[in-house]
Amino acid sequence: MIVRLEVNGERRLVDLPPLTRLLDALRGPLGLTGTKEGCGEGECGSCTVLLDGDPVNACLVATAQCEGRSVTTVEGLGALDGRARETGGLSLLQAAFVTEGGAQCGICTPGMLIAAEALLRETVDGANRKPTDTEIREAVAGNICRCTGYQRIVDSIAQAAALRRRVSPADWVRENLPFAKAEGTRGLL
Amino acid sequence: MSNVGTSVPRTDGPSKVVGTAKYVDDLSMPGMLHGATLRSPVARGILKRIVKDPAFDWTGITFVDATDVPVNVVALIQDDQPVLASHEIRHRYEPLALIACDDALRLARAARHVTFEIEPLPAIFDPRASFERREIVAPPDNVFGRYRITKGDAEAALASCEVVVSGTYSVHHQEQLYIEPQGVIAWFDERGAHVHGSIQCPYYVQKGVKKTFVLTESDVDVVQTVTGGGFGGKEEYPTVISLHALLLAKKSRRPVKMIYDRQEDIEATTKRHPAEIGIVTGCDRDGTLRAISIHVLMDGGAYVTLTPVVLSRGILHAAGAYRWEHVLAEAVAVATNTPPNGAFRGFGAPQTIWAVERHLDKVARQLGMDPLVLKSNNVLRVGDTTATSQTLKESVGIGECIEKARTASDWDRKRALGPVVQGRKARGIGACVFMHGAGFTGSGERRLKGRVALDLLLGGRVRIRTASTDIGQGTETVFSQIAADALGLPMSQVEFLQPSTARVPDSGPTVASRTVMVVGSIVEAAARELKERIDAEQAATGLDRRRAMDALVFRAMGTAEHVYDTPRDLEWDDATYRGDAYPVYGWGCDIAEVEVDLDTFETKVLGFWAAADVGKAIHPTHCKGQIEGGTLQAIGWALHEQIVWKDGAILNGRMTNYIVPTSLDAPPFTTLLVEAPYSRGPGGGAKGIGELPMDGGAPAIAAAIEHATGISMDNLPCLPEDLFERARKGRAA
Ligand code: FES
Numbered sequence: 001m002i003v004r005l006e007v008n009g010e011r012r013l014v015d016l017p018p019l020t021r022l023l024d025a026l027r028g029p030l031g032l033t034g035t036k037e038g039c040g041e042g043e044c045g046s047c048t049v050l051l052d053g054d055p056v057n058a059c060l061v062a063t064a065q066c067e068g069r070s071v072t073t074v075e076g077l078g079a080l081d082g083r084a085r086e087t088g089g090l091s092l093l094q095a096a097f098v099t100e101g102g103a104q105c106g107i108c109t110p111g112m113l114i115a116a117e118a119l120l121r122e123t124v125d126g127a128n129r130k131p132t133d134t135e136i137r138e139a140v141a142g143n144i145c146r147c148t149g150y151q152r153i154v155d156s157i158a159q160a161a162a163l164r165r166r167v168s169p170a171d172w173v174r175e176n177l178p179f180a181k182a183e184g185t186r187g188l189l
Numbered sequence: 190m191s192n193v194g195t196s197v198p199r200t201d202g203p204s205k206v207v208g209t210a211k212y213v214d215d216l217s218m219p220g221m222l223h224g225a226t227l228r229s230p231v232a233r234g235i236l237k238r239i240v241k242d243p244a245f246d247w248t249g250i251t252f253v254d255a256t257d258v259p260v261n262v263v264a265l266i267q268d269d270q271p272v273l274a275s276h277e278i279r280h281r282y283e284p285l286a287l288i289a290c291d292d293a294l295r296l297a298r299a300a301r302h303v304t305f306e307i308e309p310l311p312a313i314f315d316p317r318a319s320f321e322r323r324e325i326v327a328p329p330d331n332v333f334g335r336y337r338i339t340k341g342d343a344e345a346a347l348a349s350c351e352v353v354v355s356g357t358y359s360v361h362h363q364e365q366l367y368i369e370p371q372g373v374i375a376w377f378d379e380r381g382a383h384v385h386g387s388i389q390c391p392y393y394v395q396k397g398v399k400k401t402f403v404l405t406e407s408d409v410d411v412v413q414t415v416t417g418g419g420f421g422g423k424e425e426y427p428t429v430i431s432l433h434a435l436l437l438a439k440k441s442r443r444p445v446k447m448i449y450d451r452q453e454d455i456e457a458t459t460k461r462h463p464a465e466i467g468i469v470t471g472c473d474r475d476g477t478l479r480a481i482s483i484h485v486l487m488d489g490g491a492y493v494t495l496t497p498v499v500l501s502r503g504i505l506h507a508a509g510a511y512r513w514e515h516v517l518a519e520a521v522a523v524a525t526n527t528p529p530n531g532a533f534r535g536f537g538a539p540q541t542i543w544a545v546e547r548h549l550d551k552v553a554r555q556l557g558m559d560p561l562v563l564k565s566n567n568v569l570r571v572g573d574t575t576a577t578s579q580t581l582k583e584s585v586g587i588g589e590c591i592e593k594a595r596t597a598s599d600w601d602r603k604r605a606l607g608p609v610v611q612g613r614k615a616r617g618i619g620a621c622v623f624m625h626g627a628g629f630t631g632s633g634e635r636r637l638k639g640r641v642a643l644d645l646l647l648g649g650r651v652r653i654r655t656a657s658t659d660i661g662q663g664t665e666t667v668f669s670q671i672a673a674d675a676l677g678l679p680m681s682q683v684e685f686l687q688p689s690t691a692r693v694p695d696s697g698p699t700v701a702s703r704t705v706m707v708v709g710s711i712v713e714a715a716a717r718e719l720k721e722r723i724d725a726e727q728a729a730t731g732l733d734r735r736r737a738m739d740a741l742v743f744r745a746m747g748t749a750e751h752v753y754d755t756p757r758d759l760e761w762d763d764a765t766y767r768g769d770a771y772p773v774y775g776w777g778c779d780i781a782e783v784e785v786d787l788d789t790f791e792t793k794v795l796g797f798w799a800a801a802d803v804g805k806a807i808h809p810t811h812c813k814g815q816i817e818g819g820t821l822q823a824i825g826w827a828l829h830e831q832i833v834w835k836d837g838a839i840l841n842g843r844m845t846n847y848i849v850p851t852s853l854d855a856p857p858f859t860t861l862l863v864e865a866p867y868s869r870g871p872g873g874g875a876k877g878i879g880e881l882p883m884d885g886g887a888p889a890i891a892a893a894i895e896h897a898t899g900i901s902m903d904n905l906p907c908l909p910e911d912l913f914e915r916a917r918k919g920r921a922a
């Protein structure tokens with residue numbers, strides 16, 4: 001079955017059995033392996049993507065359900081920020097995870113970032129206010145992290161929330177991520 | 190130059206936050222097949238026959254059983270575990286056969302068309318039954334390891350002590366639950382065997398591949414892909430999955446990818462060793478500790494794997510962080526018909542520290558003392574001797590840890606207040622004091638001779654080559670900081686080569702809290718040597734720094750390879766288990782505040798104060814992240830996690846029913862770093878801290894529960910039903 005969907009702002013077409021999980025469509029034919037699989041049953045949250053702006057577990061969504069809808073994955077987070085190209089492709093939220101210790105092994109990070117992005121859109125962008133600590137913890141409660149103890153994830157999101165809209169991401173990243181563009185690290189920026 | 194001591198941005202961070210970091214399941218090879226493992230349906234038995242359904246279409250499916258294995262052992266401490274069972278089956282998930290296919294759906298279908306004829310044998314799941322040899326499940330005597338530590342004369346001293354207290358304690362299995370499951374891609378080509386995967390210790394895998402396929406070092410390349418957590422779970426197990434994938438690759442002549450699904454990962458891979466610990470202590474009426482006698486029985490599971498080493502670390506930490514004139518500690522590990530238990534952060538120490546800390550809380554109760562005062566009065570200081578008669582010479586920051594945690598948590602006031610009961614909620618506060626040996630035990634490092642190489646590259650850059658893997662702890666970043674500072678270069682000029690046994694020297698495994706402290710100091714030594722060469726080149730030629738570096742590269746003088754310079758004054762006797770058990774220790778004081786619901790017996794952790802002496806925090810943010818992450822695993826072990834067994838099978842092998850803490854279960858952490866530098870640690874005195882934070886969480890939580898409710902838990906876990914049960918028994922008594 002052919003399914004038309006918008007992925008990270010681009011129109012894409014996939015031809016797959018209709019019950020194929022969105023997770024497999026993304027990681028397979030769409031070539032977006034940033035979205036991870038940790039459990040395959042909706043428990044770990046590492047496969048979280050935005051479907052028409054709402055966070056969902058891509059391991060529980062059938063591709064056919066996505067006909068005509070828009071999907072945002074971790075690969076789309078930086079590019080969503082108009083000025084992201086000047087910042088080495090990182091949004092403030094992504095950059096905060098790098099500087100504040102929000103990512104250790106990184107396997108939960110794509111899903112965490114998506115869940116946090118949904119929260120920041122609702123609170124900072126939508127209601128022009130910073131989310132509370134409890135709101136942050138609730139927003140990522142469906143995303144299991146075994147590495148960090150969550151404290152630094154909460155801190156990273158709080159910091160991104162405080163900076164979003166107030167600082168030019170380009171300036172902030174230049175100051176805080178001096179080698180974000182360095183070659184040779186595993187970063188492909 | 191100082192990168193060391195500052196929380197520089199994580200070097201592998203950008204690729205992780207944009208989704209370009211390649212974990213093993215993100216990779217594929219042309220012509221690649223998917224592999225799967227077929228496992229035993231019984232816990233113990235004799236495999237009689239493997240039956241492939243003749244009605245099923247087997248074309249395009251590769252099938253491997255024990256007859257395809259050149260040397261059928263998983264090389265580790267002992268060669269007792271087969272790669273695929275050929276005759277005797279020792280646990281419910283023992284691998285019996287392997288299949289591979291290019292289509293994952295057909296693969297799953299094929300798996301259902303293989304059956305095993307097995308003659309069942311009586312199995313043992315209780316370590317006591319194994320110890321009593323009610324069945325011999327691991328010849329000759331079910332025993333995987335035995336240790337004994339003596340200091341003074343504990344028995345005689347106990348007989349004359351004013352206050353003698355005894356107790357028995359136990360701890361349960363724990364699953365590492367790294368979020369990226371085990372996985373590898375493996376293939377053979379004209380150069381030999383290749384494995385790329387989620388691996389903590391590439392050289393362990395190389396050793397296993399060499400043995401099973403009768404290959405030499407140069408025939409085997411093991412590459413670590415970006416790894417989504419390990420916590421010990423990817424220390425020894427990846428050898429098994431790598432051998433399986435290679436067997437399928439050899440037979441099919443295609444690359445084979447094997448990725449466990451979550452349930453298979455929870456069921457079949459290693460877990461923390463359960464243990465039972467009996468303790469008798471003697472002290473004066475004023476609380477001066479005198480003598481301790483400890484007996485530990487550990488459950489090794491079906492095969493030896495790393496059990497003797499886990500048992501060793503367990504018994505070496507069993508007397509806790511305290512001064513005792515008299516110690517008798519005996520430990521034994523036995524086989525049961527459950528999947529082999531193995532490495533998990535803490536490696537035996539959290540088990541015994543649980544026991545001794547719960548025990549001292551009990552002693553404090555009997556003496557009517559504040560437990561933190563009792564612990565603090567008896568804690569080891571510089572000049573004291575440990576249970577193995579090691580004299581502590583330096584870097585003992587425990588006094589400051591206790592003070593910091595006590596002040597920050599407002600311990601004195603909250604403890605004196607007693608339990609605060611409001612409606613059905615009771616609040617309490619509890620503490621744990623602990624130490625953790627950093628680096629390998631005894632003469633381990635001397636035997637191992639860890640190596641690191643640093644290369645100058647054209648353009649004034651430097652590359653670190655080490656087998657120490659970054660599995661999330663931040664090795665890449667921290668090594669880059671150490672090298673950059675020692676060389677006087679900016680971080681952006683330092684790179685970290687992806688670990689591959691073909692291209693990096695053997696730095697030893699990524700275990701035992703040794704990476705920063707031991708391997709980091711080799712990185713520092715190699716970087717200093719390069720700096721001397723550059724300085725000399727500049728002095729001789731008058732070239733600027735960058736040209737001097739290039740000149741060294743052109744003359745093939747750009748590589749410095751260093752071997753660990755083991756401290757020479759360490760003395761350790763393996764026969765008597767006496768001497769310098771570890772070069773140095775990390776120290777910690779954890780304080781937990783909890784609220785227990787008196788109707789449902791649910792425990793919520795309201796606050797957690799973790800003070801840790803890390804020697805020197807090379808990267809304070811990562812350091813705190815390690816402490817918080819490890820502590821939450823310990824809290825999970827105490828309050829949420831439990832493997833449920835039935836006849837050797839796991840009933841809750843999924844994330845829906847094996848529960849780990851979420852962001853809402855996790856307390857806000859106050860993490861307090863103490864720096865009592867270790868004279869031989871890199872970056873100005875860093876010690877290993879990877880495992881330390883796993884030690885304190887569970888006892889601190891249990892102590893807080895006791896303060897809140899009076900329910901004293903001797904056994905883990907402390908799930909609501911366990912607290913209820915204990916309260917009911919308490920009332921009945
Ligand atoms: S993989 Fe989808 S929630 Fe775990």
Ligand code: FES
Pocket residue numbers: 102103104105106107108109144145146147148368417418661
């Ligand atoms: S960073 Fe490893 S699971 Fe979250």
